[in-house]
Amino acid sequence: MRLSHQEPPANLAQRLADSGLRNTPQREVVYNALLVRRDHPTADEVYTRVRPEMPTISLATVYNCLETLVQCDLVRQVNFERGPSRYCANLLPHAHFHDEKTGATYDIPLPPEVLAHVRSVLPAGYEAKTVEITFHGQAPIA
Amino acid sequence: MRLSHQEPPANLAQRLADSGLRNTPQREVVYNALLVRRDHPTADEVYTRVRPEMPTISLATVYNCLETLVQCDLVRQVNFERGPSRYCANLLPHAHFHDEKTGATYDIPLPPEVLAHVRSVLPAGYEAKTVEITFHGQAPIA
DNA sequence: TCAGCGAATAAGAATCATTCCAATCAGCAA
DNA sequence: TTGCTGATTGGAATGATTCTTATTCGCTGA
Numbered sequence: 001m002r003l004s005h006q007e008p009p010a011n012l013a014q015r016l017a018d019s020g021l022r023n024t025p026q027r028e029v030v031y032n033a034l035l036v037r038r039d040h041p042t043a044d045e046v047y048t049r050v051r052p053e054m055p056t057i058s059l060a061t062v063y064n065c066l067e068t069l070v071q072c073d074l075v076r077q078v079n080f081e082r083g084p085s086r087y088c089a090n091l092l093p094h095a096h097f098h099d100e101k102t103g104a105t106y107d108i109p110l111p112p113e114v115l116a117h118v119r120s121v122l123p124a125g126y127e128a129k130t131v132e133i134t135f136h137g138q139a140p141i142a
Numbered sequence: 143m144r145l146s147h148q149e150p151p152a153n154l155a156q157r158l159a160d161s162g163l164r165n166t167p168q169r170e171v172v173y174n175a176l177l178v179r180r181d182h183p184t185a186d187e188v189y190t191r192v193r194p195e196m197p198t199i200s201l202a203t204v205y206n207c208l209e210t211l212v213q214c215d216l217v218r219q220v221n222f223e224r225g226p227s228r229y230c231a232n233l234l235p236h237a238h239f240h241d242e243k244t245g246a247t248y249d250i251p252l253p254p255e256v257l258a259h260v261r262s263v264l265p266a267g268y269e270a271k272t273v274e275i276t277f278h279g280q281a282p283i284a
Numbered sequence: 285t286c287a288g289c290g291a292a293t294a295a296g297a298a299t300c301a302t303t304c305c306a307a308t309c310a311g312c313a314a
Numbered sequence: 315t316t317g318c319t320g321a322t323t324g325g326a327a328t329g330a331t332t333c334t335t336a337t338t339c340g341c342t343g344a
Contacts, residue, residue: 022340024292043330058294063331081221082302084330095260097268108263117259118237118275121250125282126239133260134274140267164311166321185301200323205302224331226301291339298333309322314315 015072029054030065031089034075040086040096040105078105080134095133106139157214171196172207173231176217182228182238182247220247222276237275248281 012031013023033041033049041049047062066087069075076088080098088096090107093115097106110133118131154173155165175183175191183191189204208229211217218230222240232249235257239248252275260273 022291024339026293056294058296060295060332061293064293077223079221079223081219082224082227082330085224095263097264097270100271106268108265108268110263114259114263117256119277121237121252121256122239122277123250123282125284126248126250126277126279127281128239128277128279129242130278132274132276132278135264135268135270136272136274137268137270139269140265142267164320166310168322198323202303202324203322206322224301285344287342287344289340289342291341293338294336296334299331301330302328304327305325307323310320312318314317 011074015074016068019072021068021072025054026057026061027065027068029057030062031069031074034069034087034089038089038107040078040088042084042086044084046087080105080136095135097135097137097139099139100136101138104139108135153216157216158210161214163210163214167196168199168203169207169210171199172204173211173216176211176229176231180231180249182220182230184226184228186226188229222247222278237277239277239279239281241281242278243280246281250277 012028016023016027029050030046033046037049043059043063043066046066047057047059050057050062066075066077070077070087073091074089076091078086078088078096080086080096086105088107093110093112095108095110097108098104099106115131118133119128122128154170158165158169171192172188175188179191185201185205185208188208189199189201192199192204208217208219212219212229215233216231218233220228220230220238222228222238228247230249235252235254237250237252239250240246241248257273260275261270264270
């Protein structure tokens with residue numbers, strides 16, 4: 001039985017299988033929630049968005065699913081200061097802009113040459129697997 | 143009575159005064175702790191480093207002092223994922239390299255042109271007050 | 285089809301960093 | 315000395331997340 005009109009992404013089942021994990025309805029609705037509204041929700045926000053569709057899901061399961069998706073490289077976990085973790089289904093290289101007034105988060109695409117330039121500041125011997133770039137300030141009023 | 147052989151930085155009293163705040167022995171020892179060992183300690187680590195010198199200080203006060211120092215722009219607060227906040231007395235523009243194996247943190251100096259290049263990715267209207275750049279990976283064995 | 289097994293889920297307890305709170309305390313001014 | 319304001323203390327409270335335990339699910343082989 002299909003719980004949502006959203007097509008579950010072919011990606012998900014594939015990636016889970018690649019990691020030797022099972023696909024489950026919970027993982028599907030959680031992943032879908034991140035795909036349909038890309039506003040960097042917290043685990044708790046995902047929980048409330050998902051409950052109408054699946055009222056029996058638990059917050060612990062939402063945390064588990066999100067962690068699984070992060071491990072499968074389908075989702076990025078984003079942290080600002082010590083606030084609750086936020087989750088992001090945009091896999092293209094991008095920075096985050098955190099609006100200090102509204103708390104909103106915007107993705108800023110990162111051209112490869114900028115990324116390369118940033119990596120060039122590393123002294124010899126430092127092997128960076130990931131680079132995180134976060135701006136804090138005020139976004140346009142729009 | 144001087145509690146430490148470290149000279150309390152002339153900066154501190156000045157900066158506190160500029161913000162209309164008082165200088166206190168607690169703020170001095172906390173700031174000094176960050177100056178003498180620049181390994182990005184957590185509040186708790188500062189607490190244990192400072193207690194031999196001032197056994198009556200409380201953890202809450204360490205938190206308060208650190209927050210005060212951050213607000214006076216004498217100290218930077220650094221967060222990795224959702225781990226405890228770390229504190230850094232290096233005020234020159236720099237990125238952080240977080241060693242995933244050891245947990246150690248290294249400062250990576252940031253030339254102004256790299257910083258400018260990074261800022262150039264922002265679309266018109268985005269006003270960034272600060273940029274945070276963090277590398278995750280493996281640092282040289284040295 | 286059914287039993288068995290490991291993985292996934294659910295519910296609630298536990299953890300940990302941090303903040304809050306209420307009661308003192310310290311330094312300066314009148 | 316007395317007040318006043320900000321700072322410190324110690325402990326309680328908070329909040330996000332993780333852990334624990336029992337239960338359920340889904341697949342595999344008989």
